[in-house]
Amino acid sequence: MKKIIPAVKGTRDFYPEQMAVRTWLYETVRKVSEAFGYQEWEAPILESLELYAAKSGEELVTKQSYVFADRGGNQITLRPELTPSLARMIAQKQNQLVFPVRWWSFGPFWRYEQTQKGRSREFFQWNIDLLGADSPEADAELVAIAAGFFKAVGLRPAQALIYVNDRRLMDAEFEALGVAPDRRMDVAGLVDRRDKMEADAWQAYALELGLSARQLDGLGALLDDRSRWQKSAELRRLFACLEALGVKEYVEYDPSIMRGLLYYTGTVFEAFDVAGSVRRSILGGGRYDNLLADVGGEPLPAVGFAMGDAVIGIVLEELGLLPADLQVGPAEVLVTVFSPDLQLESLRLAADLRQAGLKVSCYPEPAKLSKQFKYADRTGVAVTLVVGPDEAAEGRVAVKELASGTQELVARAEVAAAVKRLLESRVP
Protein backbone atom coordinates (compact mmCIF):
# COMPACT_ATOMS: atom_id res chain seq x y z
CA MET A 1 0.00 0.00 0.00
CA LYS A 2 3.00 2.25 0.38
CA LYS A 3 3.87 2.45 -3.27
CA ILE A 4 1.05 2.68 -5.78
CA ILE A 5 2.09 2.41 -9.39
CA PRO A 6 0.60 5.51 -10.97
CA ALA A 7 -1.80 5.43 -13.87
CA VAL A 8 -0.30 6.13 -17.27
CA LYS A 9 -0.16 9.86 -17.93
CA GLY A 10 -3.12 11.09 -19.90
CA THR A 11 -5.39 8.20 -18.98
CA ARG A 12 -8.41 8.55 -16.75
CA ASP A 13 -9.64 6.10 -14.14
CA PHE A 14 -13.36 5.54 -14.38
CA TYR A 15 -14.63 4.93 -10.86
CA PRO A 16 -18.32 3.99 -10.77
CA GLU A 17 -19.37 7.64 -10.58
CA GLN A 18 -17.40 8.55 -13.70
CA MET A 19 -18.39 5.35 -15.43
CA ALA A 20 -22.04 6.26 -14.90
CA VAL A 21 -21.43 9.56 -16.69
CA ARG A 22 -19.67 7.83 -19.56
CA THR A 23 -22.45 5.30 -19.92
CA TRP A 24 -25.05 8.06 -19.84
CA LEU A 25 -23.19 9.91 -22.59
CA TYR A 26 -23.00 6.74 -24.63
CA GLU A 27 -26.73 6.10 -24.24
CA THR A 28 -27.56 9.69 -25.18
CA VAL A 29 -25.37 9.45 -28.26
CA ARG A 30 -27.08 6.20 -29.16
CA LYS A 31 -30.55 7.71 -28.88
CA VAL A 32 -29.70 10.71 -31.02
CA SER A 33 -27.93 8.59 -33.62
CA GLU A 34 -30.74 6.10 -33.86
CA ALA A 35 -33.34 8.86 -34.04
CA PHE A 36 -31.78 9.76 -37.38
CA GLY A 37 -31.64 6.15 -38.54
CA TYR A 38 -27.94 5.50 -38.03
CA GLN A 39 -26.52 2.03 -37.28
CA GLU A 40 -23.86 1.33 -34.69
CA TRP A 41 -20.56 -0.11 -35.89
CA GLU A 42 -17.03 -0.51 -34.61
CA ALA A 43 -13.54 -0.77 -36.08
CA PRO A 44 -10.41 -2.37 -34.65
CA ILE A 45 -8.44 -0.44 -32.09
CA LEU A 46 -5.20 -1.59 -33.70
CA GLU A 47 -4.56 -0.43 -37.26
CA SER A 48 -1.58 -0.30 -39.59
CA LEU A 49 0.36 2.92 -39.41
CA GLU A 50 0.09 3.30 -43.16
CA LEU A 51 -3.69 3.64 -42.93
CA TYR A 52 -3.15 7.12 -41.51
CA ALA A 53 -0.09 8.06 -43.51
CA ALA A 54 -1.99 9.35 -46.51
CA LYS A 55 -4.42 11.87 -45.15
CA SER A 56 -4.48 12.28 -41.42
CA GLY A 57 -1.92 15.06 -41.25
CA GLU A 58 1.75 15.05 -40.50
CA GLU A 59 1.50 16.00 -36.84
CA LEU A 60 -1.13 13.40 -36.03
CA VAL A 61 0.78 10.53 -37.60
CA THR A 62 4.38 11.26 -36.71
CA LYS A 63 4.06 12.88 -33.32
CA GLN A 64 0.74 12.02 -31.76
CA SER A 65 0.22 8.38 -32.62
CA TYR A 66 1.07 5.49 -30.38
CA VAL A 67 3.08 3.28 -32.71
CA PHE A 68 4.81 0.01 -31.97
CA ALA A 69 6.14 -2.99 -33.83
CA ASP A 70 4.27 -6.21 -33.26
CA ARG A 71 6.08 -9.54 -33.10
CA GLY A 72 5.86 -9.86 -36.84
CA GLY A 73 7.64 -6.54 -37.29
CA ASN A 74 4.57 -4.67 -38.54
CA GLN A 75 4.11 -1.04 -37.61
CA ILE A 76 0.93 -0.99 -35.56
CA THR A 77 -0.93 2.09 -34.36
CA LEU A 78 -3.42 2.60 -31.57
CA ARG A 79 -6.05 4.38 -33.61
CA PRO A 80 -5.88 8.18 -33.22
CA GLU A 81 -9.11 8.72 -35.17
CA LEU A 82 -11.78 6.64 -36.81
CA THR A 83 -12.43 8.04 -40.25
CA PRO A 84 -9.61 6.18 -42.06
CA SER A 85 -10.88 2.90 -40.60
CA LEU A 86 -14.34 3.81 -41.79
CA ALA A 87 -13.03 4.49 -45.27
CA ARG A 88 -11.23 1.16 -45.30
CA MET A 89 -14.24 -0.83 -44.13
CA ILE A 90 -16.53 0.90 -46.60
CA ALA A 91 -14.07 0.36 -49.44
CA GLN A 92 -13.80 -3.35 -48.64
CA LYS A 93 -17.54 -3.84 -49.07
CA GLN A 94 -18.31 -1.05 -51.43
CA ASN A 95 -20.23 -3.26 -53.85
CA GLN A 96 -22.34 -4.92 -51.17
CA LEU A 97 -23.48 -1.96 -49.10
CA VAL A 98 -26.70 -0.09 -49.67
CA PHE A 99 -26.00 3.60 -50.01
CA PRO A 100 -26.34 6.04 -48.49
CA VAL A 101 -24.79 4.36 -45.48
CA ARG A 102 -25.49 5.92 -42.07
CA TRP A 103 -23.18 4.66 -39.32
CA TRP A 104 -22.25 5.79 -35.82
CA SER A 105 -19.70 4.60 -33.29
CA PHE A 106 -18.49 5.39 -29.77
CA GLY A 107 -15.15 4.09 -28.62
CA PRO A 108 -11.65 4.73 -27.33
CA PHE A 109 -8.86 6.55 -29.15
CA TRP A 110 -5.27 7.46 -28.28
CA ARG A 111 -3.13 10.45 -29.06
CA TYR A 112 0.22 11.17 -27.52
CA GLU A 113 -0.11 14.87 -26.81
CA GLN A 114 0.37 17.24 -23.91
CA THR A 115 -2.35 16.71 -21.38
CA GLN A 116 -4.37 19.73 -20.35
CA LYS A 117 -7.95 20.73 -19.80
CA GLY A 118 -10.13 18.82 -22.22
CA ARG A 119 -7.17 16.92 -23.65
CA SER A 120 -6.11 13.50 -22.48
CA ARG A 121 -4.08 10.84 -24.24
CA GLU A 122 -6.81 8.26 -24.00
CA PHE A 123 -10.29 9.48 -24.80
CA PHE A 124 -13.66 8.34 -26.06
CA GLN A 125 -15.19 9.67 -29.20
CA TRP A 126 -18.53 9.65 -30.93
CA ASN A 127 -18.22 9.35 -34.69
CA ILE A 128 -21.16 9.61 -37.04
CA ASP A 129 -21.00 9.56 -40.82
CA LEU A 130 -23.20 9.55 -43.86
CA LEU A 131 -21.62 8.07 -46.98
CA GLY A 132 -22.89 8.07 -50.53
CA ALA A 133 -24.73 11.38 -50.61
CA ASP A 134 -23.21 14.48 -52.11
CA SER A 135 -25.62 17.25 -51.19
CA PRO A 136 -25.98 20.17 -48.82
CA GLU A 137 -28.99 18.30 -47.50
CA ALA A 138 -26.71 15.51 -46.31
CA ASP A 139 -24.38 18.06 -44.72
CA ALA A 140 -27.37 19.65 -43.03
CA GLU A 141 -28.41 16.28 -41.61
CA LEU A 142 -25.09 15.90 -39.82
CA VAL A 143 -25.23 19.43 -38.46
CA ALA A 144 -28.79 18.74 -37.33
CA ILE A 145 -27.63 15.59 -35.54
CA ALA A 146 -25.04 17.63 -33.67
CA ALA A 147 -27.73 20.15 -32.75
CA GLY A 148 -30.05 17.28 -31.85
CA PHE A 149 -27.46 16.05 -29.41
CA PHE A 150 -27.23 19.49 -27.84
CA LYS A 151 -30.98 19.52 -27.43
CA ALA A 152 -30.92 16.04 -25.94
CA VAL A 153 -28.45 17.03 -23.23
CA GLY A 154 -30.16 20.34 -22.55
CA LEU A 155 -27.62 22.67 -24.16
CA ARG A 156 -29.32 25.78 -25.47
CA PRO A 157 -28.12 27.91 -28.41
CA ALA A 158 -27.05 30.56 -25.91
CA GLN A 159 -24.66 27.97 -24.46
CA ALA A 160 -23.30 26.12 -27.47
CA LEU A 161 -23.19 26.93 -31.16
CA ILE A 162 -22.13 25.14 -34.30
CA TYR A 163 -20.03 27.24 -36.65
CA VAL A 164 -20.13 26.34 -40.32
CA ASN A 165 -17.98 27.16 -43.29
CA ASP A 166 -17.22 25.64 -46.69
CA ARG A 167 -13.75 24.97 -47.99
CA ARG A 168 -14.99 25.35 -51.54
CA LEU A 169 -16.12 28.89 -50.76
CA MET A 170 -12.84 29.65 -49.03
CA ASP A 171 -10.91 28.20 -51.94
CA ALA A 172 -12.77 30.48 -54.33
CA GLU A 173 -12.08 33.44 -52.06
CA PHE A 174 -8.40 32.56 -51.82
CA GLU A 175 -8.34 32.25 -55.61
CA ALA A 176 -9.91 35.68 -55.92
CA LEU A 177 -7.24 37.08 -53.62
CA GLY A 178 -4.55 35.54 -55.78
CA VAL A 179 -3.27 33.08 -53.20
CA ALA A 180 -1.40 30.34 -55.01
CA PRO A 181 -2.88 26.84 -54.54
CA ASP A 182 0.23 25.53 -52.81
CA ARG A 183 0.05 28.33 -50.24
CA ARG A 184 -3.55 27.75 -49.30
CA MET A 185 -2.86 25.30 -46.51
CA ASP A 186 -0.66 27.90 -44.86
CA VAL A 187 -3.29 30.54 -45.33
CA ALA A 188 -5.89 28.17 -43.94
CA GLY A 189 -3.71 27.80 -40.87
CA LEU A 190 -3.49 31.56 -40.67
CA VAL A 191 -7.28 31.86 -40.82
CA ASP A 192 -7.69 29.19 -38.19
CA ARG A 193 -5.41 31.11 -35.86
CA ARG A 194 -6.93 34.54 -36.16
CA ASP A 195 -9.01 34.36 -33.01
CA LYS A 196 -6.11 33.01 -30.99
CA MET A 197 -3.54 35.68 -31.79
CA GLU A 198 -3.20 39.38 -31.14
CA ALA A 199 -4.18 41.41 -34.20
CA ASP A 200 -0.67 42.78 -34.66
CA ALA A 201 1.00 39.42 -34.31
CA TRP A 202 -1.50 37.89 -36.69
CA GLN A 203 -0.80 40.49 -39.34
CA ALA A 204 2.92 40.10 -38.91
CA TYR A 205 2.53 36.35 -39.29
CA ALA A 206 0.47 36.87 -42.45
CA LEU A 207 3.14 39.05 -44.00
CA GLU A 208 5.72 36.49 -42.96
CA LEU A 209 3.80 33.90 -44.95
CA GLY A 210 4.25 36.09 -48.00
CA LEU A 211 0.85 37.71 -48.25
CA SER A 212 0.81 41.16 -49.76
CA ALA A 213 -0.78 44.05 -47.94
CA ARG A 214 -3.63 43.93 -50.42
CA GLN A 215 -4.19 40.23 -49.83
CA LEU A 216 -4.10 40.78 -46.09
CA ASP A 217 -6.77 43.46 -46.36
CA GLY A 218 -8.89 41.18 -48.50
CA LEU A 219 -8.47 38.34 -46.06
CA GLY A 220 -9.45 40.57 -43.17
CA ALA A 221 -12.55 41.72 -45.01
CA LEU A 222 -13.42 38.12 -45.82
CA LEU A 223 -13.14 37.06 -42.21
CA ASP A 224 -15.20 39.97 -40.96
CA ASP A 225 -17.98 39.35 -43.45
CA ARG A 226 -20.59 37.22 -41.72
CA SER A 227 -22.89 37.20 -44.73
CA ARG A 228 -20.34 35.91 -47.23
CA TRP A 229 -22.02 32.51 -47.09
CA GLN A 230 -24.71 33.85 -49.36
CA LYS A 231 -22.19 33.71 -52.20
CA SER A 232 -22.17 29.93 -51.84
CA ALA A 233 -25.08 28.01 -53.35
CA GLU A 234 -24.22 25.05 -51.09
CA LEU A 235 -24.29 27.10 -47.92
CA ARG A 236 -27.55 28.78 -48.92
CA ARG A 237 -29.14 25.36 -49.32
CA LEU A 238 -27.52 24.16 -46.12
CA PHE A 239 -29.02 26.95 -44.06
CA ALA A 240 -32.43 26.49 -45.69
CA CYS A 241 -32.31 22.82 -44.68
CA LEU A 242 -31.27 23.68 -41.13
CA GLU A 243 -34.28 25.93 -40.80
CA ALA A 244 -36.57 23.18 -42.05
CA LEU A 245 -34.97 20.74 -39.62
CA GLY A 246 -35.65 23.14 -36.77
CA VAL A 247 -32.06 23.67 -35.63
CA LYS A 248 -31.20 26.95 -37.31
CA GLU A 249 -30.73 28.77 -34.03
CA TYR A 250 -27.83 26.44 -33.16
CA VAL A 251 -25.86 27.26 -36.29
CA GLU A 252 -23.84 30.24 -37.48
CA TYR A 253 -21.67 30.90 -40.49
CA ASP A 254 -18.06 31.53 -39.46
CA PRO A 255 -15.41 32.10 -42.15
CA SER A 256 -12.57 31.30 -39.74
CA ILE A 257 -13.59 27.65 -39.38
CA MET A 258 -11.14 25.71 -41.53
CA ARG A 259 -10.25 22.53 -39.64
CA GLY A 260 -6.88 20.90 -39.69
CA LEU A 261 -7.45 17.57 -41.34
CA LEU A 262 -6.37 17.36 -44.93
CA TYR A 263 -9.23 15.27 -46.15
CA TYR A 264 -12.05 17.77 -45.79
CA THR A 265 -13.30 18.98 -49.16
CA GLY A 266 -16.47 20.99 -48.63
CA THR A 267 -18.63 21.89 -45.70
CA VAL A 268 -16.73 22.07 -42.42
CA PHE A 269 -18.17 22.75 -39.00
CA GLU A 270 -17.12 22.96 -35.40
CA ALA A 271 -19.07 23.49 -32.18
CA PHE A 272 -17.93 25.53 -29.18
CA ASP A 273 -19.43 26.40 -25.88
CA VAL A 274 -20.23 30.07 -25.96
CA ALA A 275 -19.34 31.24 -22.47
CA GLY A 276 -17.60 28.43 -20.64
CA SER A 277 -14.01 27.92 -19.59
CA VAL A 278 -13.11 25.49 -22.37
CA ARG A 279 -11.88 27.14 -25.51
CA ARG A 280 -11.66 23.88 -27.39
CA SER A 281 -14.16 22.57 -29.85
CA ILE A 282 -16.85 20.28 -28.53
CA LEU A 283 -17.19 18.50 -31.85
CA GLY A 284 -16.03 18.96 -35.39
CA GLY A 285 -16.49 17.51 -38.82
CA GLY A 286 -17.25 18.10 -42.43
CA ARG A 287 -17.42 16.73 -45.92
CA TYR A 288 -14.64 14.47 -47.18
CA ASP A 289 -15.38 13.39 -50.72
CA ASN A 290 -11.95 12.08 -51.68
CA LEU A 291 -11.03 9.83 -48.81
CA LEU A 292 -12.56 6.63 -50.16
CA ALA A 293 -10.64 6.92 -53.40
CA ASP A 294 -7.50 7.76 -51.45
CA VAL A 295 -7.62 4.49 -49.55
CA GLY A 296 -8.20 2.50 -52.72
CA GLY A 297 -11.97 2.46 -53.04
CA GLU A 298 -14.25 3.86 -55.68
CA PRO A 299 -14.87 7.59 -55.24
CA LEU A 300 -17.63 8.13 -52.71
CA PRO A 301 -18.90 11.35 -51.16
CA ALA A 302 -19.11 11.42 -47.37
CA VAL A 303 -19.81 13.71 -44.47
CA GLY A 304 -19.45 13.19 -40.75
CA PHE A 305 -18.25 14.55 -37.44
CA ALA A 306 -16.61 13.46 -34.22
CA MET A 307 -17.13 14.48 -30.61
CA GLY A 308 -14.70 13.63 -27.82
CA ASP A 309 -16.01 12.87 -24.36
CA ALA A 310 -13.66 15.18 -22.47
CA VAL A 311 -14.71 18.64 -23.62
CA ILE A 312 -18.43 17.93 -23.68
CA GLY A 313 -18.07 16.39 -20.23
CA ILE A 314 -16.51 19.57 -18.85
CA VAL A 315 -19.07 21.79 -20.55
CA LEU A 316 -22.03 19.79 -19.25
CA GLU A 317 -20.57 19.64 -15.76
CA GLU A 318 -19.93 23.38 -15.63
CA LEU A 319 -23.45 24.09 -16.79
CA GLY A 320 -24.94 21.63 -14.33
CA LEU A 321 -26.42 19.54 -17.12
CA LEU A 322 -25.19 16.15 -15.98
CA PRO A 323 -28.13 14.18 -14.64
CA ALA A 324 -28.15 14.14 -10.87
CA ASP A 325 -29.53 10.62 -10.53
CA LEU A 326 -26.73 8.82 -12.35
CA GLN A 327 -25.44 7.09 -9.26
CA VAL A 328 -26.32 3.48 -9.67
CA GLY A 329 -26.92 1.82 -6.34
CA PRO A 330 -25.12 -1.46 -5.95
CA ALA A 331 -28.24 -3.31 -4.92
CA GLU A 332 -31.82 -2.75 -3.89
CA VAL A 333 -31.64 -5.18 -1.02
CA LEU A 334 -29.00 -6.13 1.52
CA VAL A 335 -29.35 -9.42 3.36
CA THR A 336 -27.50 -9.24 6.64
CA VAL A 337 -25.72 -12.18 8.18
CA PHE A 338 -26.64 -12.58 11.83
CA SER A 339 -24.23 -15.27 12.92
CA PRO A 340 -22.10 -18.07 11.49
CA ASP A 341 -24.83 -20.67 11.94
CA LEU A 342 -27.33 -18.51 10.08
CA GLN A 343 -25.04 -17.51 7.21
CA LEU A 344 -26.32 -20.21 4.87
CA GLU A 345 -29.89 -19.18 5.62
CA SER A 346 -29.03 -15.64 4.52
CA LEU A 347 -27.45 -16.96 1.35
CA ARG A 348 -30.58 -19.02 0.60
CA LEU A 349 -32.77 -15.97 1.14
CA ALA A 350 -30.59 -13.83 -1.14
CA ALA A 351 -30.67 -16.49 -3.85
CA ASP A 352 -34.46 -16.74 -3.68
CA LEU A 353 -34.85 -12.98 -3.98
CA ARG A 354 -32.54 -12.87 -6.99
CA GLN A 355 -34.62 -15.62 -8.53
CA ALA A 356 -37.58 -13.30 -8.06
CA GLY A 357 -35.78 -10.62 -10.06
CA LEU A 358 -34.43 -8.40 -7.30
CA LYS A 359 -30.94 -6.92 -7.09
CA VAL A 360 -29.57 -8.38 -3.90
CA SER A 361 -26.28 -8.34 -2.11
CA CYS A 362 -25.50 -10.36 0.96
CA TYR A 363 -23.09 -9.20 3.65
CA PRO A 364 -20.02 -11.37 3.16
CA GLU A 365 -19.56 -12.42 6.77
CA PRO A 366 -21.23 -12.31 10.13
CA ALA A 367 -20.67 -8.93 11.73
CA LYS A 368 -22.33 -6.65 14.18
CA LEU A 369 -25.67 -5.59 12.79
CA SER A 370 -24.83 -1.96 13.34
CA LYS A 371 -21.92 -2.38 10.96
CA GLN A 372 -24.05 -4.13 8.39
CA PHE A 373 -26.81 -1.53 8.58
CA LYS A 374 -24.26 1.21 8.25
CA TYR A 375 -22.89 -0.48 5.16
CA ALA A 376 -26.42 -0.68 3.74
CA ASP A 377 -26.98 2.98 4.43
CA ARG A 378 -23.67 4.13 3.01
CA THR A 379 -24.00 2.15 -0.19
CA GLY A 380 -27.53 3.28 -0.96
CA VAL A 381 -29.43 0.07 -0.36
CA ALA A 382 -33.18 0.65 -0.02
CA VAL A 383 -34.22 -2.39 1.97
CA THR A 384 -32.30 -4.41 4.54
CA LEU A 385 -33.28 -7.89 5.70
CA VAL A 386 -32.43 -9.64 8.94
CA VAL A 387 -32.69 -13.35 9.58
CA GLY A 388 -31.85 -13.77 13.26
CA PRO A 389 -32.59 -16.71 15.55
CA ASP A 390 -36.11 -15.47 16.31
CA GLU A 391 -37.03 -14.95 12.67
CA ALA A 392 -35.49 -18.26 11.62
CA ALA A 393 -37.45 -20.10 14.30
CA GLU A 394 -40.70 -18.51 13.13
CA GLY A 395 -39.96 -18.88 9.41
CA ARG A 396 -40.05 -15.14 9.00
CA VAL A 397 -37.74 -12.31 7.97
CA ALA A 398 -37.37 -8.79 9.34
CA VAL A 399 -37.81 -6.36 6.44
CA LYS A 400 -36.64 -2.82 7.07
CA GLU A 401 -36.97 0.09 4.72
CA LEU A 402 -34.06 2.39 5.42
CA ALA A 403 -35.51 5.66 4.19
CA SER A 404 -38.52 5.53 6.51
CA GLY A 405 -36.97 3.37 9.18
CA THR A 406 -40.02 1.17 9.33
CA GLN A 407 -39.62 -2.53 9.87
CA GLU A 408 -42.01 -5.45 9.69
CA LEU A 409 -41.87 -9.20 10.06
CA VAL A 410 -42.78 -11.03 6.88
CA ALA A 411 -43.29 -14.72 6.25
CA ARG A 412 -40.31 -16.22 4.46
CA ALA A 413 -42.30 -17.02 1.33
CA GLU A 414 -43.72 -13.50 1.13
CA VAL A 415 -40.44 -11.59 1.39
CA ALA A 416 -39.90 -11.04 -2.34
CA ALA A 417 -43.40 -9.67 -2.80
CA ALA A 418 -43.12 -7.46 0.26
CA VAL A 419 -39.77 -6.04 -0.88
CA LYS A 420 -41.15 -5.34 -4.33
CA ARG A 421 -44.07 -3.47 -2.83
CA LEU A 422 -41.70 -1.35 -0.78
CA LEU A 423 -39.52 -0.58 -3.78
CA GLU A 424 -42.52 0.44 -5.86
CA SER A 425 -44.02 2.65 -3.20
CA ARG A 426 -40.73 4.37 -2.62
CA VAL A 427 -40.65 8.00 -3.64
CA PRO A 428 -37.61 8.45 -5.88
Added chain:
RNA sequence: GUGCCUGUAGCUCAAUGGCAGAGCACUUGACUGUGGAUCAAGAUGUUGCGGGUUCGAGCCCCGUCAGGCACCCCA
Protein backbone atom coordinates in the same frame (compact mmCIF):
# COMPACT_ATOMS: atom_id res chain seq x y z
C1' G B 1 9.62 20.74 -27.24
C1' U B 2 8.59 25.91 -24.19
C1' G B 3 6.63 28.65 -19.92
C1' C B 4 3.86 29.29 -15.22
C1' C B 5 1.75 27.05 -10.83
C1' U B 6 1.25 23.06 -7.22
C1' G B 7 3.17 18.63 -4.34
C1' U B 8 1.98 18.11 3.91
C1' A B 9 -2.71 12.17 7.11
C1' G B 10 -7.35 8.22 2.99
C1' C B 11 -9.70 13.33 1.13
C1' U B 12 -9.78 18.94 1.41
C1' C B 13 -6.30 22.06 3.26
C1' A B 14 -3.48 24.90 7.58
C1' A B 15 1.31 25.68 9.96
C1' U B 16 6.75 34.17 10.88
C1' G B 17 12.88 29.45 9.53
C1' G B 18 11.50 27.15 16.01
C1' C B 19 7.26 20.60 19.29
C1' A B 20 3.74 18.79 11.97
C1' G B 21 -2.07 20.46 12.82
C1' A B 22 -7.60 21.04 11.69
C1' G B 23 -12.13 19.54 9.29
C1' C B 24 -14.20 15.44 6.85
C1' A B 25 -13.57 10.18 6.49
C1' C B 26 -11.97 5.79 9.45
C1' U B 27 -11.88 2.46 14.20
C1' U B 28 -14.03 1.70 19.04
C1' G B 29 -17.61 2.89 22.68
C1' A B 30 -22.18 5.38 24.70
C1' C B 31 -26.31 1.46 22.00
C1' U B 32 -25.02 -7.06 24.25
C1' G B 33 -30.48 -7.68 17.51
C1' U B 34 -30.52 -2.31 13.62
C1' G B 35 -28.09 2.82 9.55
C1' G B 36 -28.37 8.41 9.44
C1' A B 37 -28.09 12.69 14.21
C1' U B 38 -25.15 13.63 18.78
C1' C B 39 -21.20 12.83 22.34
C1' A B 40 -16.51 10.58 23.94
C1' A B 41 -12.04 8.15 23.01
C1' G B 42 -8.49 6.25 19.39
C1' A B 43 -5.41 5.36 15.09
C1' U B 44 -3.11 7.89 10.97
C1' G B 45 2.89 11.16 8.24
C1' U B 46 10.21 9.40 5.16
C1' U B 47 5.90 17.11 4.47
C1' G B 48 7.02 13.64 -3.69
C1' C B 49 12.49 12.37 -4.01
C1' G B 50 17.92 13.92 -3.66
C1' G B 51 21.32 17.47 -2.28
C1' G B 52 22.60 22.48 -0.19
C1' U B 53 22.28 26.92 3.29
C1' U B 54 21.29 27.16 8.68
C1' C B 55 22.18 26.08 15.67
C1' G B 56 17.49 24.55 13.46
C1' A B 57 14.06 23.57 6.89
C1' G B 58 7.20 21.66 5.48
C1' C B 59 8.92 26.85 4.69
C1' C B 60 14.94 29.45 1.72
C1' C B 61 18.39 27.66 -2.63
C1' C B 62 19.76 23.91 -6.54
C1' G B 63 18.43 19.52 -8.95
C1' U B 64 14.89 15.78 -9.99
C1' C B 65 10.11 13.34 -10.42
C1' A B 66 4.84 13.75 -10.64
C1' G B 67 0.41 16.50 -11.50
C1' G B 68 -2.36 20.82 -13.18
C1' C B 69 -2.74 25.02 -16.51
C1' A B 70 -1.25 27.72 -20.85
C1' C B 71 1.68 27.59 -25.44
C1' C B 72 2.76 24.30 -29.85
C1' C B 73 -0.60 21.19 -32.44
C1' C B 74 -5.33 19.40 -32.94
C1' A B 75 -9.85 15.98 -33.94
